[in-house]
Amino acid sequence: MNTCSENYRLILKHLHRALLRAGRAETDARLLVVSKTWPADALRPLCDLGHRAFGESRLQEAEEKITLLPRALEWHFIGHIQKNKVRRILGHFGILHGVDSLDLARRIDSIAREISSRPGIFLEVNLAAEPSKDGFSPEALRRDFAEIAMLRQARLLGLMTIPPPGDSPEQARPWFRKLKALRDELQSAHGVPLPELSMGMSDDFEIAVEEGSTIVRVGSAIFGSRPA
Ligand SMILES: *Cc1c(COP(=O)(O)O)cnc(C)c1O
16 A cells, blocks of 8 residues: 555544544544645545545646546635636536635626536635635625525535644644634524535644534645645
């Protein structure tokens, strides 16, 4: 078994242990393997183990990779979504994690209707108001949520965040808690289900799972560090 496959199995084990620690079921959170920058050949051993869900953030690179791999895979777009690329993105990806404005959500919904697709969407929240990051501010999300919740073609899955960088994984915990609290608030204020939380990456996915994550996005802990 190659190193990536071993890493992958170890991550799954840690994911399941974190779920048990948190008193959650083994199926309550799943692993999205972040394969950006890695070639199709790097993904094949994981496909052979039965893994299906991969995350990519660069459209061109992903398009090339997707054509080389089995059709049964499930592709998630985790990068920033440019409005003029929505049509192409929806052609390849069933789930989008970086929906960061009302305008973008509307555009996704209307193009999805044209092409009869039902994309799952996560609303990205920039909890620490970091200028370097995309995402709704919590205030903007509270303001725009009612309209987003009315969109009918896109399937609103939940919220996504990337916490600010910290010195230790534990520093991510309060941000994961804030995302969950915001989800609970929106859910009860609007009576709209937001079943999913996309949070947790290589360094902090176990903490994210303890705080309610339903999908962790893990790249470097499986493939090694990406080329600069
Ligand atoms: C690259 C990326 C990841 C994976 O990060 P790792 O630290 O390599 O696990 C997760 N989420 C997003 C949005 C990313 O861009």
